Amino acid sequence: MKLRTKMWIFVIFSYVISLVVFLILIKTISNVANNGYSLHIMNNIAHSALESAQEQQVFSKHGIESALTPFSKEHPKIRFEWIASDGTAIYDSSGIMKHYQFKELADRFLDMRYTLSTEGNQISLAYAAEQNGETYYLLLGLPTNALKPGQMYFYVRTFSVFFIFALPILVALLIPYILSSWYFYSINRRIRKLNMALNQVNIQTNVMELKDNSKDEIGHLTRHYNDMTRRIRTQVNQIEQLENNRKLLLSNLSHDLRTPLTMMLGYAELIRTGQYKDEKDLQTSAKIILQRSRYMAKLLDQILDVSRQETDKLEIHFSSYNLSELIRKIASDYLFVIDEQELLFEVALPEMEVFAFIDASLIERMLHNLLDNAIRYGKDGHFLQIELIEEEQTVCIVVKDKGVGIAPAEQERIFDRFYRVDRGRKGEGLGIGLSIVKGIVEAHQGNIQLTSIPYEETTFLIKLPKN
Numbered sequence: 001m002k003l004r005t006k007m008w009i010f011v012i013f014s015y016v017i018s019l020v021v022f023l024i025l026i027k028t029i030s031n032v033a034n035n036g037y038s039l040h041i042m043n044n045i046a047h048s049a050l051e052s053a054q055e056q057q058v059f060s061k062h063g064i065e066s067a068l069t070p071f072s073k074e075h076p077k078i079r080f081e082w083i084a085s086d087g088t089a090i091y092d093s094s095g096i097m098k099h100y101q102f103k104e105l106a107d108r109f110l111d112m113r114y115t116l117s118t119e120g121n122q123i124s125l126a127y128a129a130e131q132n133g134e135t136y137y138l139l140l141g142l143p144t145n146a147l148k149p150g151q152m153y154f155y156v157r158t159f160s161v162f163f164i165f166a167l168p169i170l171v172a173l174l175i176p177y178i179l180s181s182w183y184f185y186s187i188n189r190r191i192r193k194l195n196m197a198l199n200q201v202n203i204q205t206n207v208m209e210l211k212d213n214s215k216d217e218i219g220h221l222t223r224h225y226n227d228m229t230r231r232i233r234t235q236v237n238q239i240e241q242l243e244n245n246r247k248l249l250l251s252n253l254s255h256d257l258r259t260p261l262t263m264m265l266g267y268a269e270l271i272r273t274g275q276y277k278d279e280k281d282l283q284t285s286a287k288i289i290l291q292r293s294r295y296m297a298k299l300l301d302q303i304l305d306v307s308r309q310e311t312d313k314l315e316i317h318f319s320s321y322n323l324s325e326l327i328r329k330i331a332s333d334y335l336f337v338i339d340e341q342e343l344l345f346e347v348a349l350p351e352m353e354v355f356a357f358i359d360a361s362l363i364e365r366m367l368h369n370l371l372d373n374a375i376r377y378g379k380d381g382h383f384l385q386i387e388l389i390e391e392e393q394t395v396c397i398v399v400k401d402k403g404v405g406i407a408p409a410e411q412e413r414i415f416d417r418f419y420r421v422d423r424g425r426k427g428e429g430l431g432i433g434l435s436i437v438k439g440i441v442e443a444h445q446g447n448i449q450l451t452s453i454p455y456e457e458t459t460f461l462i463k464l465p466k467n
Protein backbone atom coordinates (compact mmCIF):
# COMPACT_ATOMS: atom_id res chain seq x y z
CA MET A 1 0.00 0.00 0.00
CA LYS A 2 1.32 3.43 -0.89
CA LEU A 3 2.16 5.91 1.86
CA ARG A 4 -0.45 8.39 0.56
CA THR A 5 -3.24 5.80 0.75
CA LYS A 6 -1.98 4.72 4.16
CA MET A 7 -2.06 8.33 5.32
CA TRP A 8 -5.67 8.85 4.17
CA ILE A 9 -6.82 5.65 5.83
CA PHE A 10 -4.97 6.73 8.88
CA VAL A 11 -6.60 10.21 8.92
CA ILE A 12 -10.11 8.77 8.52
CA PHE A 13 -9.40 6.10 11.11
CA SER A 14 -8.13 8.63 13.67
CA TYR A 15 -11.18 10.91 13.07
CA VAL A 16 -13.58 8.02 13.57
CA ILE A 17 -11.76 6.91 16.70
CA SER A 18 -11.72 10.41 18.16
CA LEU A 19 -15.43 10.90 17.37
CA VAL A 20 -16.34 7.62 19.04
CA VAL A 21 -14.19 8.41 22.07
CA PHE A 22 -15.72 11.91 22.21
CA LEU A 23 -19.27 10.52 22.23
CA ILE A 24 -18.50 7.86 24.81
CA LEU A 25 -16.80 10.39 27.10
CA ILE A 26 -19.59 12.93 26.73
CA LYS A 27 -22.15 10.29 27.58
CA THR A 28 -20.21 9.02 30.60
CA ILE A 29 -19.27 12.44 31.92
CA SER A 30 -22.77 13.84 31.51
CA ASN A 31 -24.14 10.83 33.34
CA VAL A 32 -21.77 11.51 36.19
CA ALA A 33 -21.49 15.30 36.16
CA ASN A 34 -24.82 16.45 34.74
CA ASN A 35 -27.00 14.90 37.40
CA GLY A 36 -29.60 16.80 39.43
CA TYR A 37 -33.04 18.19 38.68
CA SER A 38 -34.18 19.61 35.41
CA LEU A 39 -37.23 21.80 34.81
CA HIS A 40 -38.89 18.88 33.13
CA ILE A 41 -38.35 16.61 36.17
CA MET A 42 -39.58 19.33 38.55
CA ASN A 43 -42.70 19.80 36.45
CA ASN A 44 -43.42 16.09 36.56
CA ILE A 45 -42.93 16.01 40.34
CA ALA A 46 -45.22 19.02 40.78
CA HIS A 47 -47.94 17.55 38.60
CA SER A 48 -47.76 14.22 40.39
CA ALA A 49 -47.97 16.02 43.73
CA LEU A 50 -50.97 18.07 42.53
CA GLU A 51 -52.67 14.97 41.13
CA SER A 52 -52.12 13.10 44.38
CA ALA A 53 -53.54 16.08 46.37
CA GLN A 54 -56.56 16.36 44.08
CA GLU A 55 -57.20 12.62 44.07
CA GLN A 56 -57.27 12.55 47.80
CA GLN A 57 -59.40 15.74 48.04
CA VAL A 58 -57.14 16.83 50.84
CA PHE A 59 -56.92 20.55 50.63
CA SER A 60 -56.94 20.93 54.37
CA LYS A 61 -53.81 21.08 56.55
CA HIS A 62 -53.70 17.42 57.62
CA GLY A 63 -54.84 16.08 54.33
CA ILE A 64 -52.21 17.95 52.32
CA GLU A 65 -49.51 16.84 54.71
CA SER A 66 -50.24 13.19 54.02
CA ALA A 67 -50.39 13.93 50.25
CA LEU A 68 -47.12 15.87 49.99
CA THR A 69 -44.93 14.19 52.64
CA PRO A 70 -44.13 11.17 50.46
CA PHE A 71 -42.93 13.56 47.72
CA SER A 72 -40.81 15.61 50.08
CA LYS A 73 -39.30 12.42 51.48
CA GLU A 74 -38.49 11.20 48.00
CA HIS A 75 -37.02 14.57 47.01
CA PRO A 76 -35.49 16.00 50.18
CA LYS A 77 -33.70 18.76 48.25
CA ILE A 78 -37.00 20.23 47.04
CA ARG A 79 -38.96 22.41 49.37
CA PHE A 80 -42.68 21.80 49.02
CA GLU A 81 -44.98 24.61 50.23
CA TRP A 82 -48.79 24.57 50.09
CA ILE A 83 -50.12 28.13 50.32
CA ALA A 84 -53.68 29.28 50.68
CA SER A 85 -54.92 32.21 48.51
CA ASP A 86 -54.42 34.68 51.38
CA GLY A 87 -50.72 33.74 51.60
CA THR A 88 -50.99 31.52 54.65
CA ALA A 89 -48.74 28.43 54.57
CA ILE A 90 -50.75 25.25 55.08
CA TYR A 91 -47.82 22.90 54.54
CA ASP A 92 -44.08 23.50 54.30
CA SER A 93 -41.71 20.55 53.99
CA SER A 94 -38.94 22.69 55.51
CA GLY A 95 -41.13 23.39 58.55
CA ILE A 96 -40.71 27.22 58.26
CA MET A 97 -44.38 27.81 57.44
CA LYS A 98 -43.81 31.30 55.98
CA HIS A 99 -46.79 33.59 55.53
CA TYR A 100 -46.56 35.27 52.16
CA GLN A 101 -47.66 38.79 51.20
CA PHE A 102 -48.48 39.12 47.53
CA LYS A 103 -45.47 41.44 46.95
CA GLU A 104 -43.11 38.99 48.63
CA LEU A 105 -44.32 36.19 46.44
CA ALA A 106 -44.11 38.30 43.30
CA ASP A 107 -40.55 39.48 44.23
CA ARG A 108 -39.43 35.89 44.77
CA PHE A 109 -40.32 35.05 41.19
CA LEU A 110 -39.22 38.37 39.64
CA ASP A 111 -35.83 38.42 41.33
CA MET A 112 -35.11 34.75 40.69
CA ARG A 113 -33.12 35.24 37.52
CA TYR A 114 -30.84 37.84 39.18
CA THR A 115 -30.15 35.90 42.34
CA LEU A 116 -29.96 32.39 41.00
CA SER A 117 -26.25 32.41 40.38
CA THR A 118 -25.45 33.38 43.94
CA GLU A 119 -24.75 30.72 46.48
CA GLY A 120 -27.74 29.42 48.48
CA ASN A 121 -30.37 30.83 46.19
CA GLN A 122 -33.04 28.74 44.75
CA ILE A 123 -35.33 28.51 41.79
CA SER A 124 -39.02 28.60 42.51
CA LEU A 125 -41.88 27.05 40.61
CA ALA A 126 -45.51 27.79 41.38
CA TYR A 127 -48.59 25.76 40.52
CA ALA A 128 -52.23 26.55 41.28
CA ALA A 129 -55.00 24.16 42.30
CA GLU A 130 -58.64 24.89 42.95
CA GLN A 131 -61.17 23.35 45.29
CA ASN A 132 -64.56 24.54 46.28
CA GLY A 133 -63.92 27.89 44.60
CA GLU A 134 -60.76 28.39 46.68
CA THR A 135 -57.33 28.68 45.02
CA TYR A 136 -54.30 27.04 46.56
CA TYR A 137 -50.70 27.30 45.45
CA LEU A 138 -48.00 24.66 45.37
CA LEU A 139 -44.55 26.23 45.56
CA LEU A 140 -41.50 24.15 44.74
CA GLY A 141 -38.18 25.55 45.84
CA LEU A 142 -34.88 24.04 44.75
CA PRO A 143 -31.33 25.23 45.57
CA THR A 144 -29.46 26.14 42.37
CA ASN A 145 -26.73 23.61 43.09
CA ALA A 146 -29.31 20.83 42.98
CA LEU A 147 -30.08 21.67 39.33
CA LYS A 148 -28.49 19.84 36.42
CA PRO A 149 -25.47 21.93 35.23
CA GLY A 150 -26.96 21.85 31.71
CA GLN A 151 -30.20 23.35 33.08
CA MET A 152 -28.28 26.01 34.91
CA TYR A 153 -27.11 27.38 31.58
CA PHE A 154 -30.67 28.11 30.53
CA TYR A 155 -31.56 29.75 33.85
CA VAL A 156 -28.49 31.76 34.63
CA ARG A 157 -26.45 31.54 31.41
CA THR A 158 -23.45 30.17 33.26
CA PHE A 159 -20.73 28.80 31.08
CA SER A 160 -19.47 26.45 33.76
CA VAL A 161 -21.49 23.73 32.07
CA PHE A 162 -19.04 23.80 29.19
CA PHE A 163 -16.33 22.44 31.44
CA ILE A 164 -18.15 19.16 31.10
CA PHE A 165 -17.21 19.22 27.40
CA ALA A 166 -13.64 20.24 28.04
CA LEU A 167 -12.24 16.76 28.70
CA PRO A 168 -13.96 14.95 25.80
CA ILE A 169 -13.00 17.76 23.43
CA LEU A 170 -9.41 17.68 24.66
CA VAL A 171 -9.19 13.90 24.35
CA ALA A 172 -10.88 13.94 20.94
CA LEU A 173 -8.38 16.53 19.73
CA LEU A 174 -5.46 14.70 21.25
CA ILE A 175 -6.27 11.35 19.62
CA PRO A 176 -5.46 12.40 16.00
CA TYR A 177 -2.36 14.16 17.32
CA ILE A 178 -1.15 11.10 19.23
CA LEU A 179 -1.94 8.72 16.39
CA SER A 180 -0.29 10.92 13.77
CA SER A 181 2.76 11.37 16.01
CA TRP A 182 3.02 7.61 16.33
CA TYR A 183 2.58 7.19 12.56
CA PHE A 184 5.30 9.70 11.73
CA TYR A 185 7.52 8.28 14.40
CA SER A 186 7.27 4.82 12.85
CA ILE A 187 8.00 6.23 9.36
CA ASN A 188 10.87 8.25 10.76
CA ARG A 189 12.30 5.24 12.51
CA ARG A 190 12.31 3.23 9.28
CA ILE A 191 13.92 6.10 7.36
CA ARG A 192 16.51 6.52 10.11
CA LYS A 193 17.38 2.84 9.95
CA LEU A 194 17.76 3.05 6.19
CA ASN A 195 19.88 6.15 6.56
CA MET A 196 22.16 4.51 9.09
CA ALA A 197 22.53 1.41 6.95
CA LEU A 198 23.33 3.55 3.90
CA ASN A 199 25.91 5.46 5.89
CA GLN A 200 27.62 2.22 6.78
CA VAL A 201 27.85 0.96 3.21
CA ASN A 202 31.53 0.40 2.88
CA ILE A 203 33.44 -1.99 0.68
CA GLN A 204 35.72 -3.08 3.48
CA THR A 205 33.07 -3.88 6.08
CA ASN A 206 30.15 -6.24 5.88
CA VAL A 207 27.09 -4.35 4.64
CA MET A 208 23.99 -4.89 6.73
CA GLU A 209 20.69 -6.11 5.38
CA LEU A 210 17.43 -4.59 6.59
CA LYS A 211 14.09 -6.27 7.19
CA ASP A 212 11.02 -4.41 6.00
CA ASN A 213 8.18 -6.36 4.44
CA SER A 214 5.70 -3.53 4.01
CA LYS A 215 4.65 -2.67 0.48
CA ASP A 216 4.88 1.10 0.72
CA GLU A 217 7.58 3.33 -0.77
CA ILE A 218 9.94 2.90 2.19
CA GLY A 219 9.52 -0.87 1.96
CA HIS A 220 10.42 -0.69 -1.75
CA LEU A 221 13.40 1.50 -0.98
CA THR A 222 14.58 -0.93 1.69
CA ARG A 223 14.31 -3.84 -0.71
CA HIS A 224 16.27 -1.89 -3.34
CA TYR A 225 18.85 -1.14 -0.69
CA ASN A 226 19.08 -4.87 0.18
CA ASP A 227 19.49 -5.74 -3.52
CA MET A 228 22.18 -3.13 -3.78
CA THR A 229 24.06 -4.48 -0.75
CA ARG A 230 23.88 -7.99 -2.20
CA ARG A 231 25.23 -6.70 -5.52
CA ILE A 232 28.00 -4.83 -3.72
CA ARG A 233 28.88 -7.98 -1.78
CA THR A 234 29.12 -10.14 -4.90
CA GLN A 235 31.07 -7.47 -6.72
CA VAL A 236 33.44 -7.08 -3.79
CA ASN A 237 33.92 -10.85 -3.78
CA GLN A 238 34.56 -10.79 -7.50
CA ILE A 239 37.05 -7.95 -7.13
CA GLU A 240 38.79 -9.81 -4.32
CA GLN A 241 38.93 -12.95 -6.41
CA LEU A 242 40.26 -11.02 -9.39
CA GLU A 243 42.88 -9.42 -7.18
CA ASN A 244 43.91 -12.84 -5.82
CA ASN A 245 44.00 -14.22 -9.34
CA ARG A 246 46.10 -11.30 -10.50
CA LYS A 247 48.60 -11.90 -7.71
CA LEU A 248 48.63 -15.61 -8.47
CA LEU A 249 49.13 -14.96 -12.18
CA LEU A 250 52.03 -12.63 -11.52
CA SER A 251 53.77 -15.04 -9.18
CA ASN A 252 53.16 -18.05 -11.46
CA LEU A 253 54.15 -16.10 -14.53
CA SER A 254 57.40 -14.87 -13.08
CA HIS A 255 58.21 -18.41 -11.95
CA ASP A 256 57.12 -19.99 -15.24
CA LEU A 257 59.18 -17.56 -17.28
CA ARG A 258 62.21 -17.55 -15.04
CA THR A 259 62.73 -21.36 -14.93
CA PRO A 260 62.87 -21.93 -18.70
CA LEU A 261 64.79 -18.71 -19.17
CA THR A 262 67.47 -19.86 -16.72
CA MET A 263 67.73 -23.15 -18.62
CA MET A 264 67.91 -21.40 -21.96
CA LEU A 265 70.63 -19.04 -20.74
CA GLY A 266 72.60 -21.99 -19.36
CA TYR A 267 72.46 -23.97 -22.61
CA ALA A 268 73.10 -20.90 -24.78
CA GLU A 269 76.18 -20.15 -22.69
CA LEU A 270 77.27 -23.79 -23.12
CA ILE A 271 77.02 -23.46 -26.89
CA ARG A 272 78.70 -20.02 -26.93
CA THR A 273 81.70 -21.21 -24.92
CA GLY A 274 81.87 -24.47 -26.94
CA GLN A 275 81.69 -26.64 -23.81
CA TYR A 276 79.52 -29.36 -25.42
CA LYS A 277 81.00 -32.82 -25.78
CA ASP A 278 79.97 -33.67 -29.31
CA GLU A 279 77.49 -32.89 -32.04
CA LYS A 280 74.73 -34.85 -30.25
CA ASP A 281 75.25 -32.83 -27.08
CA LEU A 282 75.00 -29.65 -29.14
CA GLN A 283 71.76 -30.84 -30.74
CA THR A 284 70.27 -31.70 -27.33
CA SER A 285 71.13 -28.27 -25.96
CA ALA A 286 69.62 -26.59 -29.02
CA LYS A 287 66.50 -28.76 -28.69
CA ILE A 288 66.05 -27.80 -25.05
CA ILE A 289 66.46 -24.12 -25.91
CA LEU A 290 63.86 -24.55 -28.65
CA GLN A 291 61.43 -26.42 -26.38
CA ARG A 292 61.71 -23.87 -23.63
CA SER A 293 61.29 -20.94 -26.02
CA ARG A 294 58.19 -22.62 -27.44
CA TYR A 295 56.84 -23.05 -23.93
CA MET A 296 57.46 -19.41 -23.15
CA ALA A 297 55.86 -18.38 -26.42
CA LYS A 298 52.86 -20.52 -25.53
CA LEU A 299 52.54 -18.87 -22.12
CA LEU A 300 52.67 -15.43 -23.68
CA ASP A 301 50.09 -16.53 -26.28
CA GLN A 302 47.78 -17.69 -23.50
CA ILE A 303 48.09 -14.39 -21.66
CA LEU A 304 47.38 -12.57 -24.90
CA ASP A 305 44.31 -14.75 -25.46
CA VAL A 306 43.03 -14.02 -21.98
CA SER A 307 43.39 -10.29 -22.39
CA ARG A 308 41.68 -10.54 -25.78
CA GLN A 309 38.81 -12.49 -24.25
CA GLU A 310 38.55 -9.92 -21.50
CA THR A 311 38.31 -7.02 -23.88
CA ASP A 312 36.04 -9.02 -26.22
CA LYS A 313 38.59 -8.67 -28.95
CA LEU A 314 38.87 -12.37 -29.68
CA GLU A 315 38.66 -12.10 -33.44
CA ILE A 316 36.92 -14.99 -35.12
CA HIS A 317 37.05 -15.74 -38.81
CA PHE A 318 34.69 -18.55 -39.67
CA SER A 319 35.19 -20.56 -42.81
CA SER A 320 34.27 -24.02 -43.97
CA TYR A 321 37.29 -26.05 -42.95
CA ASN A 322 38.37 -29.67 -43.26
CA LEU A 323 38.47 -30.75 -39.62
CA SER A 324 39.91 -34.19 -40.48
CA GLU A 325 42.81 -32.48 -42.16
CA LEU A 326 43.33 -30.13 -39.22
CA ILE A 327 43.41 -33.01 -36.72
CA ARG A 328 45.81 -34.99 -38.89
CA LYS A 329 48.13 -31.96 -38.98
CA ILE A 330 47.99 -31.45 -35.21
CA ALA A 331 48.55 -35.16 -34.59
CA SER A 332 51.66 -35.10 -36.72
CA ASP A 333 52.92 -32.09 -34.69
CA TYR A 334 52.64 -34.20 -31.56
CA LEU A 335 54.29 -37.33 -32.89
CA PHE A 336 57.68 -35.92 -32.05
CA VAL A 337 56.68 -35.08 -28.45
CA ILE A 338 54.82 -38.35 -27.96
CA ASP A 339 57.84 -40.33 -29.05
CA GLU A 340 59.71 -39.18 -25.97
CA GLN A 341 56.86 -39.78 -23.52
CA GLU A 342 56.23 -43.49 -24.21
CA LEU A 343 52.60 -42.84 -24.94
CA LEU A 344 50.22 -44.83 -27.04
CA PHE A 345 48.76 -42.19 -29.33
CA GLU A 346 45.53 -42.96 -31.18
CA VAL A 347 43.93 -40.80 -33.81
CA ALA A 348 40.42 -41.87 -34.83
CA LEU A 349 38.90 -40.13 -37.82
CA PRO A 350 35.79 -40.98 -39.87
CA GLU A 351 36.40 -42.38 -43.31
CA MET A 352 34.84 -39.41 -44.99
CA GLU A 353 36.48 -36.03 -44.58
CA VAL A 354 34.58 -33.92 -42.06
CA PHE A 355 33.95 -30.27 -42.83
CA ALA A 356 32.68 -27.64 -40.37
CA PHE A 357 32.24 -23.90 -40.28
CA ILE A 358 34.99 -22.97 -37.82
CA ASP A 359 37.87 -20.67 -37.10
CA ALA A 360 40.64 -23.17 -37.76
CA SER A 361 43.39 -21.29 -35.92
CA LEU A 362 41.27 -21.04 -32.77
CA ILE A 363 40.28 -24.72 -32.92
CA GLU A 364 43.94 -25.60 -33.40
CA ARG A 365 44.84 -23.56 -30.31
CA MET A 366 42.06 -25.27 -28.39
CA LEU A 367 43.30 -28.75 -29.35
CA HIS A 368 46.88 -27.83 -28.50
CA ASN A 369 45.78 -26.82 -25.02
CA LEU A 370 43.81 -30.05 -24.49
CA LEU A 371 46.55 -32.31 -25.89
CA ASP A 372 49.26 -30.48 -23.92
CA ASN A 373 47.24 -31.01 -20.73
CA ALA A 374 46.59 -34.68 -21.53
CA ILE A 375 50.30 -35.23 -22.04
CA ARG A 376 51.38 -33.16 -19.08
CA TYR A 377 48.85 -34.36 -16.49
CA GLY A 378 47.82 -37.72 -17.94
CA LYS A 379 51.18 -39.13 -18.96
CA ASP A 380 50.99 -41.79 -16.23
CA GLY A 381 48.20 -43.47 -18.20
CA HIS A 382 50.53 -43.84 -21.23
CA PHE A 383 47.58 -43.30 -23.48
CA LEU A 384 46.37 -40.40 -25.60
CA GLN A 385 43.56 -40.35 -28.05
CA ILE A 386 42.01 -37.78 -30.32
CA GLU A 387 38.83 -38.74 -32.03
CA LEU A 388 36.56 -36.98 -34.52
CA ILE A 389 32.91 -37.99 -34.78
CA GLU A 390 30.48 -36.58 -37.31
CA GLU A 391 26.81 -36.24 -36.38
CA GLU A 392 23.93 -34.78 -38.36
CA GLN A 393 24.14 -31.20 -37.14
CA THR A 394 27.31 -31.30 -35.07
CA VAL A 395 30.85 -32.52 -35.03
CA CYS A 396 32.37 -33.98 -31.87
CA ILE A 397 36.03 -33.88 -30.98
CA VAL A 398 37.15 -36.15 -28.15
CA VAL A 399 40.48 -35.82 -26.36
CA LYS A 400 41.09 -38.75 -24.04
CA ASP A 401 43.83 -39.89 -21.66
CA LYS A 402 44.06 -42.50 -18.90
CA GLY A 403 46.08 -40.55 -16.39
CA VAL A 404 45.49 -39.18 -12.88
CA GLY A 405 42.24 -37.53 -13.94
CA ILE A 406 40.27 -34.77 -12.25
CA ALA A 407 38.27 -35.37 -9.04
CA PRO A 408 34.51 -34.65 -9.24
CA ALA A 409 34.84 -31.78 -6.74
CA GLU A 410 37.33 -30.06 -9.04
CA GLN A 411 35.47 -30.66 -12.28
CA GLU A 412 33.09 -27.73 -11.82
CA ARG A 413 35.84 -25.18 -11.41
CA ILE A 414 38.32 -26.63 -13.82
CA PHE A 415 37.25 -24.23 -16.59
CA ASP A 416 37.60 -21.16 -14.34
CA ARG A 417 40.37 -18.84 -15.21
CA PHE A 418 43.52 -19.30 -13.08
CA TYR A 419 42.10 -22.42 -11.48
CA ARG A 420 44.62 -25.20 -11.07
CA VAL A 421 44.02 -28.49 -9.33
CA ASP A 422 47.28 -28.39 -7.46
CA ARG A 423 47.69 -24.71 -6.81
CA GLY A 424 50.91 -25.19 -4.88
CA ARG A 425 52.82 -26.68 -7.77
CA LYS A 426 54.49 -24.20 -10.05
CA GLY A 427 56.17 -24.44 -13.39
CA GLU A 428 53.36 -26.31 -15.16
CA GLY A 429 51.07 -23.56 -16.28
CA LEU A 430 49.03 -20.57 -15.29
CA GLY A 431 45.60 -22.22 -15.02
CA ILE A 432 44.24 -20.43 -18.06
CA GLY A 433 44.47 -23.14 -20.74
CA LEU A 434 41.01 -24.65 -20.12
CA SER A 435 39.34 -21.27 -19.71
CA ILE A 436 40.67 -20.36 -23.16
CA VAL A 437 39.38 -23.70 -24.48
CA LYS A 438 35.94 -22.96 -23.07
CA GLY A 439 36.00 -19.43 -24.53
CA ILE A 440 36.82 -20.79 -27.99
CA VAL A 441 34.10 -23.47 -27.79
CA GLU A 442 31.52 -20.89 -26.74
CA ALA A 443 32.61 -18.54 -29.50
CA HIS A 444 31.67 -21.39 -31.86
CA GLN A 445 28.26 -21.80 -30.11
CA GLY A 446 29.36 -25.24 -28.99
CA ASN A 447 29.77 -26.91 -25.62
CA ILE A 448 32.41 -28.86 -23.76
CA GLN A 449 31.92 -31.75 -21.32
CA LEU A 450 34.40 -33.37 -19.01
CA THR A 451 34.15 -36.90 -17.61
CA SER A 452 36.93 -38.37 -15.57
CA ILE A 453 37.63 -41.66 -13.84
CA PRO A 454 41.20 -41.62 -12.50
CA TYR A 455 43.54 -43.95 -14.37
CA GLU A 456 40.64 -45.24 -16.45
CA GLU A 457 39.54 -42.45 -18.65
CA THR A 458 39.58 -38.66 -18.68
CA THR A 459 37.61 -37.30 -21.59
CA PHE A 460 37.03 -33.81 -22.91
CA LEU A 461 34.12 -33.93 -25.38
CA ILE A 462 33.65 -30.87 -27.57
CA LYS A 463 30.52 -30.48 -29.64
CA LEU A 464 30.52 -27.85 -32.35
CA PRO A 465 27.72 -27.00 -34.73
CA LYS A 466 28.62 -27.81 -38.29
CA ASN A 467 27.36 -24.51 -39.61
Ligand code: ADP
Pocket residue numbers: 369373374375377378401403404405406414419420421422428429430431432433434435458
Ligand atom coordinates in the same frame (compact mmCIF):
# COMPACT_ATOMS: atom_id res chain seq x y z
P1 ADP B 1 47.28 -25.19 -16.57
O1 ADP B 1 47.48 -26.40 -17.41
O2 ADP B 1 48.03 -24.03 -17.05
O3 ADP B 1 47.43 -25.45 -15.13
P2 ADP B 1 44.57 -25.45 -17.47
O4 ADP B 1 43.43 -24.49 -17.43
O5 ADP B 1 44.96 -25.96 -18.81
O6 ADP B 1 45.76 -24.75 -16.74
O7 ADP B 1 44.23 -26.66 -16.55
C1 ADP B 1 43.73 -26.44 -15.28
C2 ADP B 1 44.03 -27.63 -14.37
O8 ADP B 1 43.26 -28.75 -14.82
C3 ADP B 1 45.43 -28.08 -14.40
O9 ADP B 1 46.17 -27.44 -13.40
C4 ADP B 1 45.35 -29.58 -14.17
O10 ADP B 1 45.50 -29.85 -12.82
C5 ADP B 1 43.96 -29.96 -14.57
N1 ADP B 1 43.92 -30.71 -15.83
C6 ADP B 1 43.71 -30.26 -17.08
N2 ADP B 1 43.69 -31.27 -17.97
C7 ADP B 1 43.91 -32.41 -17.27
C8 ADP B 1 44.01 -33.80 -17.62
N3 ADP B 1 43.93 -34.23 -18.89
N4 ADP B 1 44.24 -34.68 -16.63
C9 ADP B 1 44.34 -34.28 -15.33
N5 ADP B 1 44.25 -32.98 -14.95
C10 ADP B 1 44.03 -32.08 -15.89
